[in-house]
Amino acid sequence: MNLDRYRDFVRETERKYINVNPIQRGGVLTPEARKALLEFGDGYSVCDFCEGLLHEIEKPPIRQFHEDLAEFLGMDLVRITAGARYAKEAVMSALCGEGDVIVADSLAHYTTFIAAEKVGAMVREVPNTGHPEYRVKVDEYARVIDEVEEERGDPPALALLTHVDSEYGNLADAERFVKICRKKGVPALLNCAYTMGRMDLSNLSPKPDFMVGSGHKGMAACAPCGVLAMRGEWEEVVLRGSSLRGDVSGREWPHKEVEMLGCTVMGAPIVTMMASFPHVVERVRRWEEEVEKTRWFVKEMERIEGVRQLGERPKRHDLVKFETPGFQEVANNHPKRGYFLYKELKKRGIIGIQPGQTETIKASVYGLTDEQVEHVVRAFHEIAEEHGLEVS
Amino acid sequence: MNLDRYRDFVRETERKYINVNPIQRGGVLTPEARKALLEFGDGYSVCDFCEGLLHEIEKPPIRQFHEDLAEFLGMDLVRITAGARYAKEAVMSALCGEGDVIVADSLAHYTTFIAAEKVGAMVREVPNTGHPEYRVKVDEYARVIDEVEEERGDPPALALLTHVDSEYGNLADAERFVKICRKKGVPALLNCAYTMGRMDLSNLSPKPDFMVGSGHKGMAACAPCGVLAMRGEWEEVVLRGSSLRGDVSGREWPHKEVEMLGCTVMGAPIVTMMASFPHVVERVRRWEEEVEKTRWFVKEMERIEGVRQLGERPKRHDLVKFETPGFQEVANNHPKRGYFLYKELKKRGIIGIQPGQTETIKASVYGLTDEQVEHVVRAFHEIAEEHGLEVS
Numbered sequence: 001m002n003l004d005r006y007r008d009f010v011r012e013t014e015r016k017y018i019n020v021n022p023i024q025r026g027g028v029l030t031p032e033a034r035k036a037l038l039e040f041g042d043g044y045s046v047c048d049f050c051e052g053l054l055h056e057i058e059k060p061p062i063r064q065f066h067e068d069l070a071e072f073l074g075m076d077l078v079r080i081t082a083g084a085r086y087a088k089e090a091v092m093s094a095l096c097g098e099g100d101v102i103v104a105d106s107l108a109h110y111t112t113f114i115a116a117e118k119v120g121a122m123v124r125e126v127p128n129t130g131h132p133e134y135r136v137k138v139d140e141y142a143r144v145i146d147e148v149e150e151e152r153g154d155p156p157a158l159a160l161l162t163h164v165d166s167e168y169g170n171l172a173d174a175e176r177f178v179k180i181c182r183k184k185g186v187p188a189l190l191n192c193a194y195t196m197g198r199m200d201l202s203n204l205s206p207k208p209d210f211m212v213g214s215g216h217k218g219m220a221a222c223a224p225c226g227v228l229a230m231r232g233e234w235e236e237v238v239l240r241g242s243s244l245r246g247d248v249s250g251r252e253w254p255h256k257e258v259e260m261l262g263c264t265v266m267g268a269p270i271v272t273m274m275a276s277f278p279h280v281v282e283r284v285r286r287w288e289e290e291v292e293k294t295r296w297f298v299k300e301m302e303r304i305e306g307v308r309q310l311g312e313r314p315k316r317h318d319l320v321k322f323e324t325p326g327f328q329e330v331a332n333n334h335p336k337r338g339y340f341l342y343k344e345l346k347k348r349g350i351i352g353i354q355p356g357q358t359e360t361i362k363a364s365v366y367g368l369t370d371e372q373v374e375h376v377v378r379a380f381h382e383i384a385e386e387h388g389l390e391v392s
Numbered sequence: 393m394n395l396d397r398y399r400d401f402v403r404e405t406e407r408k409y410i411n412v413n414p415i416q417r418g419g420v421l422t423p424e425a426r427k428a429l430l431e432f433g434d435g436y437s438v439c440d441f442c443e444g445l446l447h448e449i450e451k452p453p454i455r456q457f458h459e460d461l462a463e464f465l466g467m468d469l470v471r472i473t474a475g476a477r478y479a480k481e482a483v484m485s486a487l488c489g490e491g492d493v494i495v496a497d498s499l500a501h502y503t504t505f506i507a508a509e510k511v512g513a514m515v516r517e518v519p520n521t522g523h524p525e526y527r528v529k530v531d532e533y534a535r536v537i538d539e540v541e542e543e544r545g546d547p548p549a550l551a552l553l554t555h556v557d558s559e560y561g562n563l564a565d566a567e568r569f570v571k572i573c574r575k576k577g578v579p580a581l582l583n584c585a586y587t588m589g590r591m592d593l594s595n596l597s598p599k600p601d602f603m604v605g606s607g608h609k610g611m612a613a614c615a616p617c618g619v620l621a622m623r624g625e626w627e628e629v630v631l632r633g634s635s636l637r638g639d640v641s642g643r644e645w646p647h648k649e650v651e652m653l654g655c656t657v658m659g660a661p662i663v664t665m666m667a668s669f670p671h672v673v674e675r676v677r678r679w680e681e682e683v684e685k686t687r688w689f690v691k692e693m694e695r696i697e698g699v700r701q702l703g704e705r706p707k708r709h710d711l712v713k714f715e716t717p718g719f720q721e722v723a724n725n726h727p728k729r730g731y732f733l734y735k736e737l738k739k740r741g742i743i744g745i746q747p748g749q750t751e752t753i754k755a756s757v758y759g760l761t762d763e764q765v766e767h768v769v770r771a772f773h774e775i776a777e778e779h780g781l782e783v784s
Contacts, residue, residue, distance in 0.1 A: 001460050003670040009452040010428045010667060015437070027435020036402045037433050041426060041664065043419020043608030043615050045407070048743060060401040068393050082474035082616055085653045093510060098490075106641040110648060113636045117650050118485060125640035216435030216659060223435050223659030224474055224616065244505045248517035249498040256502060258509050261477045267608060267615030268660040272433065275402060278395040351440060 018372055021352030022169070022319040022364035026197055026218040029272055033220055036275035037268055046266050053255060054263035055079060065274050072281060074202030075211055075229035079239065079257075080265045080273070084193045084214040085111035087228035089118055090259040091189055091210050092158060094238040096121040100157040101148050105136040105172065107165035109191065121157065124148055132323075133312050136161070138173045141180045159186045164194035168311030169319030169364075171195075178206045187234075193217050194319060196227060198366070200284045207231060210238075215269055220276035225269035283367075290366055293373060294318045297365045300377040305390040310360070318366035326389040327358040334387075341383065348379040410764055413744030414561070414711040414756035418589055418610040421664055425612055428667035429660055438658050445647060446655035447471060457666050464673060466594030467603055467621035471631065471649075472657045472665070476585045476606040477503035479620035481510055482651040483581055483602050484550060486630040488513040492549040493540045495578070497528040497564065499557035504583065513549065516540055524702050524715075528553070530565045533572045551578045556586035560703030561711030561756075563587075570598045579626075585609050586711060588619060590758070592676045599623060602630075607661055612668035617661035675759075682758055685765060686710045689757045692769040697782040702752070710758035718781040719750040726779075733775065740771040 019025070029037070040046060040060070049059045056063050070078045081087040088111065096102065098120035104112050106125040116123050126144050129135045141159060149155045161177040164170065174190050181188035189210040192201060196213025197220070208231075215225030230238060238259055245252040256262040298309045298320060306326030309315070331338040338356040345353055353361050365373045381391045411417070421429070432438060432452070441451045448455050462470045473479040480503065488494065490512035496504050498517040508515050518536050521527045533551060541547045553569040556562065566582050573580035581602040584593060588605030589612070600623075607617030622630060630651055637644040648654040690701045690712060698718030701707070723730040730748040737745055745753050757765045773783045 001463060001673075003460075003673060005453045005456060006666050006669045007424065010424075010431050010663075015431055015434070019440070021436070021440075023436045023439065024434065029433045029435075032399065032402075034430060034433060037429050037660070038426060039402050039407055041421045041429050041614050041660075042407070042416065043421075043613065044413070044415045045615075047415065048411070048413075049747070061397045064397060068395075071393060082478070082657075083653075086474070089653060106638060110634075110643070110645045111654050113638070113643075113645065114634055114648055114650055114654050117634055117636045118653065123636060123638070125638050127640050221435065222433050222614075224657050224661070242502075242506055242509055244509045244515060246498060246505070246515070246517050248519050251502070251505075253502045253505065256506055258506055261475075261481060261510060262503050262506050265474075265616050268429070268433075269616070271402075274398050277398045281393075281395060355441070 017346070017349055017351040018368065018376060019352040020350060020363040020365060020376060022166070022362055022366075023217060024352060025318065025364045025366035026194075026220070027216040027223070028220060028367060029222070030220050030276045030279045032275040032279065033222075033272035036271040037222065040271040041268055044266055046271060054266065060271060060274065062270065062274070065277065068277070069227065070229060072202060073196070073211055073229045074204060075207065076232035077235060078227055078229040079260055080215075080270055081226040081228050081260070082265055083224045084191065084212050084217070084226040085115055087212040087226045088112060088160070088189065088191065089115040090228060091238055092116055092119045092121060094240070094259050095187060096157040101152065102158045102160060103141060103144050103148060103156045103186070104160040105162050105165070107134065107136055107167055107170070108160060108162045109166050109193065112160055112162070112191065124156070132308065132310050133170075134168045134310065135170055135312055136165075136172045138176045139180070141177060142184065145180070145184045145186055155184060155186050158189060160189045160191060162191045164317045164319065166194065166319070168321050169194070169315065169317040170312045171316040174204055174208065175206065178204070178208050182206060194317065197280050198284065198290070198318070199287050209234060215273045219273050219280050221273035222269045225265045225273055290318055291316060293365055293370070294320060297373055297377065301380060303392045304380060304384045318364045319362065320364065321360055321362045323360055324358060326384065327361075330387040330389065331358040340387075344383045345379055348375075348382075350376055350379055409738070409741055409743040410760065410768060411744040412742060412755040412757060412768060414558070414754055414758075415609060416744060417710065417756045417758035418612070419608040419615070420612060420759060421614070422612050422668045422671045424667040424671065425614075425664035428663040429614065432663040433660055436658055438663060446658065452663060452666065454662065454666070457669065460669070461619065462621060464594060465588070465603055465621045466596060467599065468624035469627060470619055470621040471652055472607070472662055473618040473620050473652070474657055475616045476583065476604050476609070476618040477507055479604040479618045480504060480552070480581065480583065481507040482620060483630055484508055484511045484513060486632070486651050487579060488549040493544065494550045494552060495533060495536050495540060495548045496552040497554050497557070499526065499528055499559055499562070500552060500554045501558050501583065501585065504552055504554070516548070524700070525562075525704050526560045526702065527562055527704055528557075528564045530568045531572070533569060534576065537572070537576045537578055547576060547578050550581060552581045552583060554583045556709045556711065558586060558711070560713050561586070561707065561709040562704045563708040566596055566600065567598065570596070570600050574598060586709065589672050590676065590682070590710070591679050601626060607665045611665050611672050613665035614661045617657045617665055682710055683708060685757055685762070686712060689765055689769065693772060695784045696772060696776045710756040711754065712756065713752055713754045715752055716750060718776065719753070722779040722781065723750040732779075736775045737771060740767075740774075742768055742771055
């Protein structure tokens with residue numbers, strides 16, 4: 001066993017680059033979070049004053065953070081989970097039985113399917129408009145819900161909408177979705193992995209039953225952590241306490257929440273989420289600036305021969321997918337094949353484009369300074385021109 | 393919303409103290425892990441070179457780490473989970489149906505029950521010898537398994553033994569347990585939350601079907617992370633790929649492991665686990681020194697009037713529980729009640745004793761230097777004498 005690789009890997013970090021991978025942008029730690037990390041890195045460091053439940057710890061202020069985070073989201077209560085996927089799984093585990101149906105959008109993240117599969121449920125998809133905009137047809141939730149009910153005699157156990165999807169960065173109509181679900185009597189879960197921590201979600205009306213987010217994707221926190229927010233009426237179902245009892249020992253744990261597996265996220269992820277929280281509260285107010293920055297980025301990218309932004313126009317989110325047939329043609333004739341683009345970008349201090357990928361690319365300039373965005377645009381323009389593509 | 397509390401809490405750290413809480417000792421980060429933390433704190437920082445599966449990432453060396461960790465444990469393969477509880481839940485979710493029975497020791501951690509409850513299973517306990525040693529009667533797994541089979545016509549879906557329990561720190565006979573389970577045809581899970589990363593587990597014979605551990609409890613890693621190790625024959629059951637397919641989108645994810653919810657632990661926990669791994673490999677070789685240190689600590693503590701170590705004698709693990717009726721009597725007559733002990737220890741630079749608790753106390757001196765252990769002992773002796781208890 002060569003243990004030296006575990007002594008060396010830290011030196012090979014990519015942190016000095018501008019990373020335009022959309023999954024990375026919202027999880028970059030704040031300076032405050034970095035400081036918190038060093039103080040609370042040790043395994044159970046937040047548990048010094050625990051009296052039995054993580055979410056009730058007063059020092060550090062975890063209990064208060066749960067209240068403030070719920071207020072920030074406009075929801076009644078929250079729990080921190082090991083990621084958005086665990087939050088979805090907890091809700092599905094509580095609400096869905098074997099063979100139940102969940103209705104979800106056809107852009108839903110793969111973890112929506114995997115979480116459903118783990119609890120034995122099936123998924124029925126709501127269509128989108130297809131190429132090039134791929135807008136989820138939110139109105140069709142009504143039809144799909146009706147169809148499920150007709151076929152099975154029961155309504156779906158849950159409906160889920162991906163607020164902003166991870167493929168095209170389209171912003172779906174959450175309020176319309178919740179209205180339809182409420183009318184049909186189906187609990188509504190809004191997957192906000194790409195919106196929580198970026199956009200102000202506190203004014204949604206009507207409120208979804210559940211709102212799920214990601215700490216490492218959107219709240220400037222260490223992985224792995226997520227957020228499960230809910231309306232108060234679901235507390236007894238989704239956060240029910242344990243009812244098992246040891247038949248020999250007589251032990252029981254009525255205060256431990258079954259779907260959370262007791263306590264959830266100690267240490268680094270929760271302290272970084274808390275330390276970054278003032279910054280996150282402040283940055284959601286600047287969301288419109290981010291959208292403007294993204295639109296400028298799209299405009300500049302589309303000056304490159306063949307580049308076309310996919311998904312809704314104009315953009316209402318920083319995650320952008322481009323068709324890039326020009327780069328694909330270059331790749332076909334390049335000795336490095338599709339890797340040329342990755343390598344050319346890296347030479348210019350930019351990473352985050354899937355290595356080898358040139359048919360389409362995904363990128364985000366969220367949280368970058370204007371100078372950085374200009375540098376990214378200049379790099380793409382240069383690479384295009386150096387490889388014989390026109391920049392208008 | 394007072395956001396200043398999230399700006400201040402880091403300054404109020406308890407890290408400068410000696411922490412004798414047994415859940416804390418094995419999760420103290422190494423200097424190498426602290427360095428890794430700062431480089432890889434950002435949300436998805438390990439995912440720069442991901443081609444679709446976290447456990448196959450080559451840089452940082454996550455794929456190789458999975459192989460090396462399996463070798464270190466003497467098991468066929470491992471996955472990193474969000475904690476030992478998630479590892480148990482994954483196995484139970486794969487192996488147990490609604491109403492199935494899991495046989496577990498009567499000292500099992502509460503998360504064994506909660507994980508069982510989450511998947512709809514029931515738990516039957518194997519007795520222990522009771523006060524003062526509380527040794528699990530491992531031979532009785534045979535009887536309880538037989539009883540379950542007799543009552544239900546089917547054997548239990550799983551048997552679980554807590555290798556070292558969190559209450560008394562008793563080391564249970566894992567090999568005897570596995571032999572019984574194998575003979576009865578029941579899959580055997582060994583919960584090594586308190587042994588993995590402390591003791592060499594590579595020579596167990598026969599091997600359990602599953603071995604579960606904790607990164608933040610025993611492998612000098614950030615929370616939340618755990619280890620699920622298994623024999624190869626279970627791969628297809630517990631690590632099965634997704635078989636759902638989007639009925640509209642046609643998407644499918646056959647390589648994403650359902651029980652893992654796809655990828656598991658990115659960022660801080662896994663990089664700290666990897667950065668600490670060379671140290672952990674080395675420290676398990678020094679386990680006997682730790683046991684000697686613990687026995688000396690017990691001997692010195694028992695010099696205090698009324699103090700008696702609970703659990704097996706002599707100790708074979710660093711987690712120690714003491715009966716402390718003398719401290720309890722002091723508390724009954726002290727203006728600070730049970731908090732006097734906590735406060736007196738803290739004055740001397742020691743934390744980790746449950747505040748308010750004096751009837752029994754739990755402590756560990758794992759990983760402390762001889763000077764630190766002497767300081768802890770001296771503090772207890774002083775506090776005892778200052779409050780009228782004899783120290784022999």
